Amino acid sequence: MLRGRAMGERYPAAMDLPEIDGREFWDRRAEAWDRRSDALEGFSDMYGAPVMDALDPQPGQRILDIGCGPGTTAVELARRVGPGGQVVGVDISGEMVAAAERRAERAGVTNVSFRMVDVQDGDLEPPFDGAYSRFGIMFFTDPARGFANIARALRPGGRLAAAVWSRLEDNPWMFVPTLAAAIALDAELSLPGPGQPGPFSLADPTHLTALLTDAGFVDVSVEPVPGPRRITTASADDEVRSLLEVGPLGDAYAGANDAAQEAAVAAVMGALEPYADPEGWSVPGVALRVVAAAG
Ligand SMILES: C[S@@+](CC[C@H](N)C(=O)[O-])C[C@H]1O[C@@H](n2cnc3c(N)ncnc32)[C@H](O)[C@@H]1O
Numbered sequence: 001m002l003r004g005r006a007m008g009e010r011y012p013a014a015m016d017l018p019e020i021d022g023r024e025f026w027d028r029r030a031e032a033w034d035r036r037s038d039a040l041e042g043f044s045d046m047y048g049a050p051v052m053d054a055l056d057p058q059p060g061q062r063i064l065d066i067g068c069g070p071g072t073t074a075v076e077l078a079r080r081v082g083p084g085g086q087v088v089g090v091d092i093s094g095e096m097v098a099a100a101e102r103r104a105e106r107a108g109v110t111n112v113s114f115r116m117v118d119v120q121d122g123d124l125e126p127p128f129d130g131a132y133s134r135f136g137i138m139f140f141t142d143p144a145r146g147f148a149n150i151a152r153a154l155r156p157g158g159r160l161a162a163a164v165w166s167r168l169e170d171n172p173w174m175f176v177p178t179l180a181a182a183i184a185l186d187a188e189l190s191l192p193g194p195g196q197p198g199p200f201s202l203a204d205p206t207h208l209t210a211l212l213t214d215a216g217f218v219d220v221s222v223e224p225v226p227g228p229r230r231i232t233t234a235s236a237d238d239e240v241r242s243l244l245e246v247g248p249l250g251d252a253y254a255g256a257n258d259a260a261q262e263a264a265v266a267a268v269m270g271a272l273e274p275y276a277d278p279e280g281w282s283v284p285g286v287a288l289r290v291v292a293a294a295g
Contacts, residue, residue: 022118022141023092030095032245032254034070034103039242041072046227047163047287048073048134054291055161057081061129064153065089066119066162067136071100071112077132078104078112087112088128090119091136120146124153133162135287138201147215154294160217164202166224166286168193171200172275173229173283177243180271181264187252199248208290217292225287231272232280240268 052073057063059082065074068089078087091097094116104112117124120140131150140146150160168175168191175191182189192198194207202208205222212220231239244253244264253264275283 022139023094026091026093026139027095029246029250030070030093030099032250033096034099036242036246037070037072037103039239040246043229044072044134047225047285047289050225051134051161051163051289051291052076052080052132054289055130055132055159057085057130057132060084062086062088062127064124064128064131064150066131066133066150067091067139068100068114069096069134069136071096071103071114073132073134074100074112074114075104075107075109078109081111083111085111088125089114090117090122090124092116092118120149122149124149126153127155127158128153129155129158131158131160131162133160135163135165135199137162138164138199139197140201141197143201143211144215147212147217151216151294156295157293159291159293160212161289161291163225163287163289164208165199166288167203168200170203170284170286173285174199174247176271176275176283177240177268178247178249180267181244181249181253184264184267185249185252185256185260187249189248189252191248202290203288205288208288212290212292216295218295220290220292223289225289227285227287228282229285230280230282236269236280237265240265244268 057077057080061081062085063077063081065077065087068074068091071089074087074089081087089100089112097114097116100114120142131154165171194200194203208222209220253261272281272283275281
């Protein structure tokens, strides 16, 4: 575990840190993800939209949304496949699935359904013409098993298109606020590195390509999608709170009293100073767009 500590003290290497836990972790995160999803959508979809465009879902198709979370992308996929098509959003968290069902109902979208299932070994109810995932496939504890299950769920030639995070060092938008807040909250923090389940597990394109190829995928391509996390001056306080609520420190932040939360926000604002520009802050980030076809 990484615990907030005085500046200058050494942090343990990422490889010493524990894994993110599956269902329970995401059930606890679901309320904040759901509440913040509209505000986060512009940022998430900066990386997710090029992936959906690469998948290019067609009217009438049946599409799987992997790790669908509170359902934003499943609703968009359902619009793209039209009334003759169908989208199935799957998520390990029942709380996320419930939020996704509410979102689809509010949107009046009826050609989408949601199921609570661990994509690594659950029955995905194939066949699908395509599979989409926005930041959902990096949390598998056994990615080889997960990718083989996805490959089996696709019709031959059906494509998987997914967004995953590039390396931690490419994503100061995540680690700068998180480390600053961990110190202020004196919080335990887990930021697992490459190869460990967590945001950066699939950050190495060579490793990712090998995993997909071994699982039976062909024509694998991995491309960087750079884009900054913009924070605007007018809404900075709320945006920083949003980052903390849905990030790795979500539990610690939610459990802190008002003063500690204020201190965490102030620490983040201080740490973001090098990224200031006339309109606010622009903190670099890089995702990877991976596209592969079931062999
Ligand atoms: C970072 S969130 C992304 C949510 C959503 N795709 C979005 O972009 O808003 C990751 C999601 O993956 C889900 N997830 C993690 N491991 C999973 C697994 N093994 N099977 C299915 N879903 C999983 C989590 O519950 C969570 O909803």
